[in-house]
Amino acid sequence: MENLVEIALQNVNMAAILPSVILTCFGMGLLLINVFLPRGTTRPAVWISIIGLVVTGFFVFSGWGDPQYGFNDAVAMDNYAAFFSIIFLFAAGLTILISDNYLHREGYPVNEYYPLILFATAGAMWMASGTDMMTIFLGLEVMSISLYVLAGFFRGQVRSNEAGLKYFLLGAFSTGFLLYGMALIYGVTGSTKLTEIGVYLSAHSSLLDNPMTLAGLVLLSIGFLFKLGAAPFHMWVPDVYQGAPTPITAFMSAGPKAAAFAAFLRIMEYCFFTLKPEWTAMLWVLAVMTMIIGNVIAIKQTNIKRMLAYSSIAHAGYAMVGMVAANEIGYSGILFYMLAYTFMNIGAFAVLTLAGKKGEDNLTLEGFSGFGFKRPYLGVAMTIFLFSLMGLPPTAGFTGKFYIFAGAIDAGYIWLAIIGVLNSAVSLYYYLRVMVYMYFRDPVEDYSWVSLPAAAVISIVIAIIGVFYLGIIPGDVMELAKLAVF
Amino acid sequence: MISVYHYMGVAGILFAMGTYGVLTRRNAIVIFMCVELMLNSVNLTFISLSAHLQNMDGQIFVFFIMAVAAAEAAVGLALMITFYRNRASIDVDDMNMLKW
Numbered sequence: 001m002e003n004l005v006e007i008a009l010q011n012v013n014m015a016a017i018l019p020s021v022i023l024t025c026f027g028m029g030l031l032l033i034n035v036f037l038p039r040g041t042t043r044p045a046v047w048i049s050i051i052g053l054v055v056t057g058f059f060v061f062s063g064w065g066d067p068q069y070g071f072n073d074a075v076a077m078d079n080y081a082a083f084f085s086i087i088f089l090f091a092a093g094l095t096i097l098i099s100d101n102y103l104h105r106e107g108y109p110v111n112e113y114y115p116l117i118l119f120a121t122a123g124a125m126w127m128a129s130g131t132d133m134m135t136i137f138l139g140l141e142v143m144s145i146s147l148y149v150l151a152g153f154f155r156g157q158v159r160s161n162e163a164g165l166k167y168f169l170l171g172a173f174s175t176g177f178l179l180y181g182m183a184l185i186y187g188v189t190g191s192t193k194l195t196e197i198g199v200y201l202s203a204h205s206s207l208l209d210n211p212m213t214l215a216g217l218v219l220l221s222i223g224f225l226f227k228l229g230a231a232p233f234h235m236w237v238p239d240v241y242q243g244a245p246t247p248i249t250a251f252m253s254a255g256p257k258a259a260a261f262a263a264f265l266r267i268m269e270y271c272f273f274t275l276k277p278e279w280t281a282m283l284w285v286l287a288v289m290t291m292i293i294g295n296v297i298a299i300k301q302t303n304i305k306r307m308l309a310y311s312s313i314a315h316a317g318y319a320m321v322g323m324v325a326a327n328e329i330g331y332s333g334i335l336f337y338m339l340a341y342t343f344m345n346i347g348a349f350a351v352l353t354l355a356g357k358k359g360e361d362n363l364t365l366e367g368f369s370g371f372g373f374k375r376p377y378l379g380v381a382m383t384i385f386l387f388s389l390m391g392l393p394p395t396a397g398f399t400g401k402f403y404i405f406a407g408a409i410d411a412g413y414i415w416l417a418i419i420g421v422l423n424s425a426v427s428l429y430y431y432l433r434v435m436v437y438m439y440f441r442d443p444v445e446d447y448s449w450v451s452l453p454a455a456a457v458i459s460i461v462i463a464i465i466g467v468f469y470l471g472i473i474p475g476d477v478m479e480l481a482k483l484a485v486f
Numbered sequence: 487m488i489s490v491y492h493y494m495g496v497a498g499i500l501f502a503m504g505t506y507g508v509l510t511r512r513n514a515i516v517i518f519m520c521v522e523l524m525l526n527s528v529n530l531t532f533i534s535l536s537a538h539l540q541n542m543d544g545q546i547f548v549f550f551i552m553a554v555a556a557a558e559a560a561v562g563l564a565l566m567i568t569f570y571r572n573r574a575s576i577d578v579d580d581m582n583m584l585k586w
């Protein structure tokens with residue numbers, strides 16, 4: 001018995017989970033501190049959570065290039081996990097900075113909001129660093145359960161209730177598929193560790209066309225594609241994104257989406273590299289469908305939040321092109337693109353958050369008429385983010401798409417790259433329409449309710465710096481992304 | 487003699503029933519019960535495979551699934567209560583504020 005305990009303790013390596021443990025401690029400490037703060041005082045919670053994210057980021061950075069494996073190979077804090085962790089931390093930090101003013105405006109100055117974001121971020125980090133299906137599942141659920149609460153955070157607003165409940169029902173449904181896939185794969189290979197599954201499948205090639213393996217692969221993919229918001233499992237995305245509080249929409253479209261990519265990519269690459277032709281063929285079709293559905297339906301939208309939701313479906317499609325390419329430049333392109341997308345999308349949502357009236361009734365295109373002249377700074381910021389989302393140089397969106405499509409061409413998927421580029425041409429229409437309303441329509445409002453709180457300005461400035469840094473000097477970050485992939 | 491295939495078959499049928507229920511029922515609580523049915527069919531699959539393979543990993547996984555399902559139930563029922571307070575209904579057809 002003592003021997004067993006010793007063996008178990010030897011396998012524990014706290015360094016592998018140190019960053020996420022620190023983040024969770026900050027979250028739990030914040031919950032305790034909140035009890036002693038007077039109601040409506042949220043400023044301390046904002047800054048404590050920002051400090052928590054910065055400290056976590058420091059530990060993630062210091063672990064770069066020094067992979068830590070722990071818990072009997074259930075967790076691997078390698079460069080791949082570190083790169084994704086940085087993306088989640090940026091997403092959480094930018095979101096927290098734009099939230100404070102918004103929560104006060106909407107009448108929910110509640111402190112529990114911030115720990116929930118920290119827990120969701122920690123869950124995302126476990127997803128990215130999980131090398132065992134159990135770790136990935138637990139990370140996914142920690143993240144998702146926090147997000148269900150955050151999506152339905154405005155208790156008195158039916159829209160927010162509805163978004164939370166829809167997200168919860170469909171998220172739990174997709175978890176069922178994911179778990180059934182994991183169970184079948186476990187049955188075939190006798191292990192839940194990703195590397196052992198991969199080794200077993202490559203050693204027993206007769207298992208590759210076994211229906212149980214293929215059913216497991218498909219069910220597992222359904223679970224992850226659902227979290228990615230890829231077609232045909234995208235139906236929840238527009239509803240949830242529109243109904244959730246705007247900063248939470250920004251967070252959901254950046255952090256959790258990147259987390260789903262992180263876990264999906266690792267599972268596919270570690271477990272199913274022997275089935276690569278099969279799953280790249282499957283993802284080829286789905287990537288094309290996702291891009292087309294996202295972009296075409298976005299054209300019809302008059303609510304900007306809902307339009308950005310469809311555009312986020314389309315962006316998931318672009319990133320999936322990198323998975324189809326399945327080579328170094330495609331994979332590192334996904335990492336790069338997710339970082340770029342975090343900056344540009346959260347930036348756009350930050351402007352949207354500031355421009356909205358109480359009760360969020362000012363998010364339609366008409367509501368933005370003349371916004372660019374009445375609020376010039378925010379107008380310019382929005383223009384930069386929209387240019388980046390379109391994929392125009394010299395912004396991050398351009399370089400990100402460039403790397404991903406270059407990967408696809410490198411792997412011989414010329415047509416896929418052409419479809420992707422045509423799709424970004426389609427997306428010009430609905431992004432430019434926002435700018436047409438901002439600059440070429442006469443203002444119907446004076447936007448006197450728009451204030452510029454310092455925290456939100458910091459967030460927008462960081463996002464603009466990120467967009468231009470990744471757009472003009474992408475080489476450094478791309479080198480890091482190349483070191484991060486397998 | 488009951489083999490692992492029988493257990494897998496039962497689990498598969500349960501999973502299909504759960505999926506069918508989620509897709510056809512209109513009451514949010516019944517949908518949630520169907521989701522729980524799906525999760526329990528996964529538990530049954532894991533346990534039967536774990537016994538068949540003489541490997542403990544599957545049983546440990548089941549404990550995690552049960553714990554997570556309990557946490558999910560707490561959050562989900564709370565969301566349903568807030569929705570019911572505002573709309574006096576938990577019919578998914580009444581979730582019609584957000585549409586294109």
